[in-house]
Amino acid sequence: MLYRITPGMKRALAGQAPELAPYLAKMRRQTLEYSGKLFPALLESIVSQQLAVRAAAAIFARVEELLGELSAEKLLEADPVKLRRCGLSQRKIDYLRGVALAEQEGRIDFDALAARPDAEVIAELTKLKGVGVWTAEMLLLFALGRPDVLSYSDLGIRNGIKLLYGLDALTEEDFAVYRRRYAPYGTLASLCLWEIKDGGLKRS
Secondary structure, three states, rough: OOEOOHHHHHHHHHHHHHHHHHHHHHHHEEEOOOOOOOOHHHHHHHHOOOOOOHHHHHHHHHHHHHHOOOOHHHHHHHHHHHHHHOOOOOHHHHHHHHHHHHHHHOOHHHHHOOOOOOHHHHHHOOOHHHOOHHHHHHHHHOOOOOOOEEEEOOOOHHHHHHHHHOOOOOOOHHHHHHHHOOOHHHHHHHHHHHHHHHOOOOOO
């Protein structure tokens, strides 16, 4: 599934935040691919915690091969020893099993949750061990393609704002001002701010 960045969205955000206009005009990204599937995306996110991208991808591929199907049943049936051989720590195995149990016991219906408002998704996901606010917000963006995600918990986004506005510090209260300024195009702003932070976008 694709979240498409349209010229109209860029114009609207630039109208609300003119300081972003020259950067939005140079953005190379035109789409954001997302799965629309919350449960497997959450499993992958937990596997990837505190790992380099390549290492995380390799471990998750081994987990997928072991399970054959990314379902709560398959995960709960899996031999913990074999999961550890995939490269998972015992803590991550416990987190993954906790997610699977939440679905199996009916405490969270991940398919239904995917259709609920952002705040409700965050509130439900952060009840699970190993899932913090940042993880939940990234799932809103990269798994569900939500259009208005701007995460204070994301260091890259905070650094992008600091670079854009020449700030030495950024409090959560100040961040809330920018979130309101960019709404309802927080996701577009996030993608732009990440490129600014990485040096991919320059004003001149």
